Every structure is written in C-alpha cells, then in structure tokens.
Amino acid sequence: MSACTDGPAFGKTKETARIVIIGAGASGIAAATRLLEQGFKNVQLFEAEDRIGGRINTVPFADSFVDLGAQWCHGEEGNVVYEKVKDLDVLDRTGDFAGYFVRSNKEILSDDQAKALMEFKDNFEMKPDWEGSVGDAITESYWKEVGQQLVPNDRSVAKEALDSLKRHICSEDACDHVFELSPRSYLNFATSGGDQNLSWRRKGYWKFLSLLLNANEDQPGDQGDLKGHVQLNKRIAEINWSGDGELTLRCWNGQIVSADHVICTVSLGVLKKKHQKLFVPALPAAKVRSIEGLGLGTVNKFLLEFEEQPMPENMRGVAFLWLEEDLKELRGGKFFWLESISTVHRVDRQPRLLEGWIIGAHARYMETLSEERVLEGLQWLFRKFLKFSVPHPKSFLRSQWHSNPNFRGSYSFYPTYADELRTGRTDLGSPLVHVSGRPRVQFAGEASSRNHFSTVHGATESGWREADRLNEFYKGRAEN
Template sequence: MKTIFSLSTLLACISTVFCLRNDPSILVIGAGPAGIAAATRLLERGFKNVTVLEAESRIGGRILSVKFGDAFVDLGAQWCHGEEDNVVYDLVKDFNILRHSTLSKKFYHSSGKVIDEGFSEEIFNIMDEVYTADGNRHVPDYLTVGDYCKQNFNETLHQKYGHDREKLGLALSTMDYFQHKVLGFEGSFSWYEPAAKNDYRDCGGDLQLNWNGLGYKTILEVLMRKYPNKIRQLPIDTKIILNNEVRKIRWNENLLKNAVTVSCSDGTEYTVDHVIFTPSIGVLKERAYTMFEPRLSDIKHQVIGNIGFGSVMKVALHFPKRWWGDENGFNFFWSSEDKWSVLRDLPEDPNWIGTSWVTYLYAIETTEKNPKVLIAWFTGNFVPVIEQLSDRVLINGIYYVLKKFLSQEYEINKPDRINRSQWYSNPHFRGVYSFQTVKCKRGNGVTSETILATPLTNVENRPIVQFAGEATHP
C-alpha cells in the first residue's frame, strides 16, 4: 500500500503560509495523517490560530488501528514501505518500533491438496519479478498494469514450465490470485485501470516493515509528540473538532484576509485566511462540483476524474484458539470447477456474474503480537458488495473457505468475532488510495497529481486553498 501522506508536499504548503502576517487563521480539513502532519508542523513553527475539522468520530483518516485480540490490528494503512527516502521511516527509526514482516509464500488449492512448497515459492518469485509497485517500466504510456502483468506472467510460465503440461496448467491457474495480489498493491478494482508506467517509486530497503503490534497509529502519536513521551506533546487535541463534515468551501480571490468561508454539517461556519484541504480523491470525485464555490477549474476537475481510486477490504478474524501453528499466512487459488461448486454450496450468498464473493478472498495473514487473530484480504470489483455483508455471512463464508482449502492439514475452529474495513462504503473516504491511470500523464513531466496539488490563489498569487494528501503525490 502506498504511503498515505507526503510530508515534503505539506512542508511546501506550509512554507507559503509564512507569506501571511499577524498570525493568520488556518483551517485544516481532515485529521488523517496529512492533516495531522500539517497541523503539527504549523504549531511547531509558532502558528497558534489553527483549527482541524474532521468528519469522522476519530482522527487518523485511512490509518485505522483498532485494539482487537491482544494487540492493535491495522484495517487501513499497515506497513512502512521502505527505509530510504521514506519520511515515515525517518520519523520512527530511532524508536526501535518497526519489525521485518515474513509473509507466506505457500499456495493452497481449492481442491484441498497441498501444493509443493518449492513450486509455490517459484511462482511467488515469478510474480515478484513480473510485478513491483515501482512504476519505472520501459513500456508504452497506454499500457495498463493488467496488460503488462498478464502478458509477462504468461510468457515466463510457458518458458519455465512449457515442457511439463501438468505444472504449466497449475501455474497458469494462479493468474487469478496474481490479479488479486496486484490489486492489493494498486488499490484498484481492476488491474486494467492502473497504468503500467507511472511515477510511483519504491523506497529502498525493507518494503514491509510492521509496527510490532502497536499499529500504524503510532506515526500519528509521533507527529503529535505523544510518543514516546507525552510530556512533550503538542497542544493539538484542543485544535481538532470531530464529527464535523465540511459541506461548502467558498473562496474569494480578491480578498487578502478572511478569503475562505467553510460551512459545516452542524451549521457552523469558519471564515479564515488559509485552508489546507486533505480529504481523499474519492471525496473529491463525489463532491468537488458541489463543494467549492466558485467551482474548481475545468483542468482540476479533469485530473480529479483521471486519478484512479478503488478499494481493498480487510477482515480481522479472532478465533477461540490458535489452530495454524507456526504458519504466517495462506494464499488461495481456485480451479474453475471449484468456483462453480461454491454457488451450489452457498446458494443464497451474493455472486458476481456466476462468481461467489468468497472467491475474492485471496490471502490470509497473521498479525503481530496477536496469537489468535488472522487478517483476511479481499480485492476486486465486488468489494463494495462484500463490505455490506453481515458479520454472520462474512464469518460463515470465510470459515467455508478455510475448511475447503486447509481442512486436510489443520483442525480449524470457527471465528468467534470479526472487525472489518468499509472504506468504499464510507462517504468520508470512498476508497483506500490513489493510483495513476493512463490518462494521468500530460507531457513535459506534468502529472495529474501535480495539477491537483496546485493551490487556489488570491490576486497577489498567494495560496488561500491548498491541496495535500497522498493523491497530490505519486
């Protein structure tokens, strides 16, 4: 998953605030990591007239660390991706929090048969060679991730296993799993949405560092100086107003002070000198036309449409007792016949064009410091429907998959409770993280993210409304 905020972008935003005098009034919209980073930096630099508005009943945005079982589990942002040129890593590296994650490279087949571990690892290594989140690929601009991955995965498998018909057939049947795995990284509903060539670059070093049971929320506590010692914490709690959704942003380019009036769901209005807007691109896609007055430029609306945004769903499963021994996860792939059999076994459950929702569950992972908890991952275009399923249906469906794939090796007990993400259903997010589509490039190095990040300015060309957050940075 992408880093949820770009501190360098925010610092550039904040530096422009220094152009304003006499303790300007600053309103930060959104108390996710981008909003918290902006507010804390402003407070550190001596600005006092700062207010943060948050539509949810909590801070964190798409960081959602919840106490579940013996530790915190992350239903949103989960890993620190890399150790070089990574602001998240730089902020916490001296606290000895992060740990290496060992993810499973074992495949399990819907027939219940055990897949040879050596063969499983070979397939995983091929997937990792074909696809990385880093978009520095020498391919045409019009090519999608799906086009690129499908062609290269097929070619590599035929080269490696073409002499062995049985192995080749088994390897090719992992294509559906590969697609779900890619969607987990891209955050899209289809792998034909993201561009194969994009501006996202991996940071060097370990790309999947976990938070050792403390949760990704720790980065918020570090930003607010609540961690490791609350004695030094910034006075930000008194600046945050929760449960207050922004409905309208009226901005006047002719005013040098009090240029922006923000109207909220509870009827309150804030008239300020400067606004930093951090909600997701999903919110902008749904509400940009009605939220801003005067409306944003045509080019800004165009790039809001061009930037991709989808969703991933995670379900935390708590079991009465640990049944998986020392395993650190399971990866599932289905035969066509077994996909059809699910429709007979679960006839009342929702399906998408003859494919049951349970087949969108592609991986289950362990989580740190939580011996009785597993995390189930769902990706694909059926996620919005799966988010609406009841706990009972989710538990029964996931239990069905576990028994179908693993009962020959394990004595599985049924989850006794769950906690799940609902990023797409939530109108304050409408998804997880952005990605570049083939429409995002505009030539001369200009991207949709660059245009989105361009501030709204006054007659003196000073920013009065600025845009921050992960969608303003590739």
C-alpha cells in the same frame, strides 16, 4: 506582484492568518503540527469523523492493537515514517510472505512453484515504453517467464496461479482489476529501499502519529500538541473561494467559518463524490480532470481471533487458487464475493489472529453484509481450501472504507483513464492561488503525492509540503 498589493489579505502575518485544515488524517496532522512549529498561531482542523487519524485507525483487539487502515511501514530509505521511528525499536521485519498457494481441491503447490511465483512478482519490472495496462504487461511477461514451467503440460494450474497473483497485485495497488492499472503506478512510484513490510510492535501506526502530535502513545486518539486546534464531527458542506479575499466554509450543521487559507486533505474518494457541490465556484478544469481521472480503490481487511492459532506452525499464510469448474460454481452462488479474497495470513505479534484481504467490487459488497454472513462465507472458504480445521472465531473485526462517506475507499492508484485524460497527481496537488501568489485553497493527502502515493509517508510529506508552501509565502511577505 508584490505581496503589499495583495488586496484584503494585506497585513496578515503568521500570528493573524487564519488557516483551516479539512481532515485530521496523517496529511492534516502533518500540516498542522508543522505550521504550529513554524510560528503560525491560528490553525484549526475540521474532522468529519469522531476521531483523528483518517485512514490510520489503530484499535484495541485480541491481545494488543490492530490497524484497520494503514498497517506497514513500506521501506527504510527515503521514508519519513521510518526516519521518525528508526531509533525507537518499534518496528519488526516481516520478511517474505512465505505462504502456501492452495488450490480449491486442497492441493498445495510445491515450494519450488511458490518460490517461482513470488520471484516473478517481486522481480517484475515495468518497461517505460510499454503501451497498455499493467494487466497486459504482467500477463505477457508471466507466460514468457513462468507460465507452463510451473506445471509442465498443465496450463490450468499456471492460469490459476496467475489469477491469484493478479489479486495480490490489486490488493497492493487498490485497483479493481489489473487491466485498469496504468504503468505509471509502477513508473512514477519511488520505492523506498529496504524491507517493504515493516510491522509495528505495540501500538500500530498510532505510534507514528503520536510522535507527530507529541501525544501519549498509550492513548490512541490523544491530540497532543493539537489539543484545542481540532474540531471533531465537523463535515464541511461548502468551500466558497469566490473573489480574492477571505474564504467562507459552511459546515453541515450550518456553522460558518472564515479563513485566509484552506488546506483540503479529504480523500480522493470524497473529492470524486462531492467536488461539484463542495467548491463554489467550481474547480478549474485541470483540477476536475485529475479528480475524475485518478482512481481510489477499495481494499478491505478482516481479522479473526481464535482461542489458539488454527494454522499449522510451518504455515504463515495462504493464497487461493480457484479451479475453473469451482470458480464457475462459486460465481453462481451466494458466496460469489469470496473470489476476490487474495490472502489470509498470520499477524505479527498477535499469535492467535488471522488476517485476510479482499479487493474491489467484492470488497464493497462485503461491506453491505452482516458479520454473520461474512463469517459464514469465510468458514465455507476455509473448508473448501484447507485440510485442517478452522473453528468459529472468538471475535471478528473488519474494515469498511468504501461505505464510510468520509473516505469512500482505501487508497489511490493510476488508472489507464488518467492516461487518456492526460492528468495526474501534480494537477491534484496544485493550489488555487491569488494572482499575487498567495495560496488560497491547497490540496494534500496521499493521492496528491507524486512519488509516494498510497502510503502514509506520502500523505505525511504532502502535509509538510503545503505547510512549507504557506511558510514560504509569509517569509516572502516579511522580506517586502
């Protein structure tokens, strides 16, 4: 259908089209800055938080800055984050984990055992024809390739190591447990070649956002080129996309906003919680299946600052292996949530810090505890596993992504439930369009990325994708 028959929107141009972007995370910022570069004039971002950045949250802590959200640049080839900063000398190579696998009786696995475990994890490949979960595949492969070779005639140590590896995989893929993780999480993800854990030298992931925004890198939160286009503390209560004309958005404070196009970049967790009330009329069935089928897990981190580094000089980090009898006792006590801590390690360029990771239901539970109770548990964990003393930290910081109503989790994954529903990220990212092809409601964010989900570069690409979709539509109108 020719754009000239496009009903109420006839006559709109890049100068007059009203575009509202919901969410000022990486995808929202990427969409907004590109739209402005492409000549769109009326671009507004509505952000529910009191800051921009979304799940990038760089904050001052200890001797420099830390990232409470996205932390590493994952890969160098085909990674738009790396391409943006590669010539600026702002990334360091983290290298291998090079940590210790420590049992709950303080025994440490040998270097050869640790090497075998990490090589198994790094070299594991998901077979395209595998039927079952990642957990099933990992378990079968592990016992064939490593298993009791770790400690001959002692299956218990091998099982402890496997459980530790599973927690590590969960911390990377954001699932509660590996048996809910679909093989598509591996098969559909396009790994960017090169170092997978490039760390930021000074300003954390804010450095990347500051480049997108043309903002001051020394002032995390500076809106740069988007100054005047961002409204903070603006949570959207309703997106009314009925009819085929303008859309109406209602904010929680009662403010009404009209738009010709809406780009929704809220997290999958918010969509899961709110889509039934957020969209009027209800979303199409295929969109609902994708929202309900895909998963958004919880991965939290905690950071501890000390007067001096408590870990021995030759130790980069620790992974925890629970003896069966200790695990049974743990599960019956008040520190049960410690089971889901995967690793604790040093932090690049912050020599006095330790950083730890916790996954799933226990991560969500930790968010409900006071800092004092969390520290009490961590001190107990250190005493249980480590031969050296870890003093009470000078300061403490943690993330709480699930309990924040504007996120409801950390990053997305493919669960086996999505396989059962025959849905995926293409359905999530597909726009709601007028019969003329005019995009009305568009969707962006890491969860909508087909090949780079759960990453900042995937989120950024999705924002550019939706900006380009609008640009292409208006380019077509100009040609008619």
